[in-house]
Amino acid sequence: MLERLKSSLINSPVIKRGEYNYFIHPISDGVPSIDPRLVEEISDYINKITDMKRVDTILTVEAMGIPVANALSLKTGIPLTIVRKRPYFLEGEVELSQSTGYSKGVLYINGLKRGDRIIIVDDVISTGGTLLALVKALKTIGVEVLDVISVIGRGDGYLKLKELGVEPKILVTIDVGEKGVEIKHVFGDQ
Ligand SMILES: O=P(O)(O)OC[C@H]1O[C@H](OP(=O)(O)OP(=O)(O)O)[C@H](O)[C@@H]1O
Numbered sequence: 001m002l003e004r005l006k007s008s009l010i011n012s013p014v015i016k017r018g019e020y021n022y023f024i025h026p027i028s029d030g031v032p033s034i035d036p037r038l039v040e041e042i043s044d045y046i047n048k049i050t051d052m053k054r055v056d057t058i059l060t061v062e063a064m065g066i067p068v069a070n071a072l073s074l075k076t077g078i079p080l081t082i083v084r085k086r087p088y089f090l091e092g093e094v095e096l097s098q099s100t101g102y103s104k105g106v107l108y109i110n111g112l113k114r115g116d117r118i119i120i121v122d123d124v125i126s127t128g129g130t131l132l133a134l135v136k137a138l139k140t141i142g143v144e145v146l147d148v149i150s151v152i153g154r155g156d157g158y159l160k161l162k163e164l165g166v167e168p169k170i171l172v173t174i175d176v177g178e179k180g181v182e183i184k185h186v187f188g189d190q
């Protein structure tokens with residue numbers, strides 16, 4: 001299960017971004033190139049473990065949530081909405097502050113309305129700063145978050161989401177040390 005994802009993660013280089021040990025991987029960085037079979041393995045798996053019947057929109061965050069979320073959209077026929085890092089000043093645009101282990105920025109939600117049923121698909125959850133701020137903003141709009149899926153998880157930032165009643169599905173959980181990446185858990189394993 002998820003063999004391509006696991007083996008590619010083990011070989012990921014790690015660099016320092018300040019104090020943060022940052023792993024570099026095709027799914028989270030587009031570097032090195034993204035093997036379409038890897039994206040297919042991941043999107044097939046998400047499709048298998050998620051009830052897609054009630055989903056109006058697959059929501060992802062610019063930039064690196066897009067490859068997997070788009071593959072899932074193509075597979076299911078469910079539209080894709082992208083939370084962007086630039087404003088469009090459209091009516092109803094919702095702005096939120098994003099903070100990660102190595103950056104701070106602003107994200108903008110457009111194209112969602114009260115009552116929409118969505119799932120969130122992102123590439124990585126680490127401090128949980130991005131998804132926490134996003135889920136809070138979606139709640140202010142009145143969007144129903146049916147599921148939150150992250151391809152890769154590291155650290156315990158995902159626990160912050162539990163405070164909002166959201167239990168993210170993390171496909172592969174890793175530890176990132178200065179020397180490399182170690183697999184800690186795979187979704188569906190005991
Ligand atoms: O749990 P967190 O600590 O918030 O980290 C996770 C976020 O960090 C990355 O986004 P980034 O803003 O680096 O943008 P990118 O997708 O363009 O690489 C990743 O795509 C997640 O959205």
Ligand code: HPA
Pocket residue numbers: 021022023024025028029100101124125126176
């Ligand atoms: O270590 C990382 N690598 C790639 N993307 C990320 N997003 C949060 N942490 C990371």
